[in-house]
Amino acid sequence: MALPKTWQSFLDETGDMSRFTGRFFAQGFKPRYEFSEFIHQCFIIGFKSLPLIGLTGFIMGLVLTMQLRPSLIDYGVESQLPAMVGIAIVREIGPVVTALIFAGKIGSSIGAELGSMKVTEQIDAMEVSGTNPFKYLVVTRVLAATVMLPVLVILSDAISLYGSYLGVNIRATTSFQLFFKQVFDALSFSDVWPAVIKTFFFGFAVGMVGCYKGYNSRKGTEGVGRSANSAVVVSSLLVFIIDLVVVQVTDLLGIN
Template identity: 85%
Template sequence: MPLPQLWRRFLSETGEMSRFTGRFFVQGFKPRYEFSELLHQCFIIGYKSLPLVGLTGFIMGLVLTMQLRPSLVSYGVESELPMMVGIAVVREIGPVITALIFAGKIGSSIGAELGSMKVTEQIDAMEVSGTNPFKYLVVTRVLAATLMLPVLVILSDAISLFGSFIGVNIRGVTSFNLFFKQVFDALSFEDFIPAFIKSYFFGFAVGIVGCFKGFNSSKGTEGVGRSANSAVVVSSVLIFILDLLAVQVTDILGLN
């Protein structure tokens, strides 16, 4: 595809997505509120993602510890391992890796589900039965993704630190209490708060991109596959862009 055409397509899609996001804020605050569907989506998006997020968090903490250890041993600062892992996991790796896993699982699932509903006229069926499909399908999923990701990040951080504790004890001996005392001594609220806040933005990005791609899916099964795929790709890129912005903002606010 020629460059000007690609550029035009990019701008057009960005414009449509901005309008879609604007529609979310307009419709999200207007009654009727879909509380029961929101709770259902929180269960699906949050609770059902827990095993995957927990497993990846555990492996992430374990591997990070095992990879860092030789370098720290060579500098003679092995005792700083819990502190380093704690800061890395809480400030950066926990939120970003969890958000990427979340984008892979939830972004693709939302994109495919709504895409399939669009192609098989289920969204039209909802509309003609007098139900606003944007409110019922989009607002609930985006809110659930926004609310659930920070919770998953906290859980993932905790499991990751536990994985790190196991990693430390593979080659050395550190008690549970000492390990976590070292971790929490090194951490402050300035480490937690920006990471926690950016998780909301990551969750929102995953939800809105998944819904946008699914809701605007083209006809046919190929279109559904493309929606699921591009939901993951776009939301993953957005997570990195948001992370970059978050670093700049925390830097300006003096929280780094």
């Protein structure tokens, strides 16, 4: 059975990544835990990403509001602008845009960091010195990414809504109280829960792909660049694929 070379390598990598993920689950929840390294990674991955995520979130809220306004005026429902933007941000724009920015920043940095450690044989040295490099490097980063992205998304949603409030007030006047009330009147639990839960998957995917690419980096410094690049590409793609899967699942479960 002869598969084309591209297919063969694709399936090879998919299998390899699956095994890598299995290894994460096999080792991640066994002691001993690298707790302080996990906290440190959380700080780097989460807190340090906040300015970038906050800025993009603010701009997204503002721009979305201004872009939606003409269409809503056409339908004569300009007053529904806060409700519409609120739902759009909380359900889709907030999680996906934040995850993409997160993939660009964190996926590439993890890929590059682990890749350079790999090609400079620091990982092998760690193994020799008795530290489990997988636990210390991979598990902490993946967990940190998984936990931090939802927090980032929630903060980004809040900043986006503030941007949207300013956007509404560019052309019209709305009190913050009314804006706030309209947004939360429109939202329901079925809008918030799936959105929050899927961000865990986004974070996990970004961390996992970044670590896998970096951990399996080859061919010297050139390989580091390639693994950083492919980490971003693959994790961004995975974000969309997970989004697609999640929307199908929530639709099947009837929580729309």
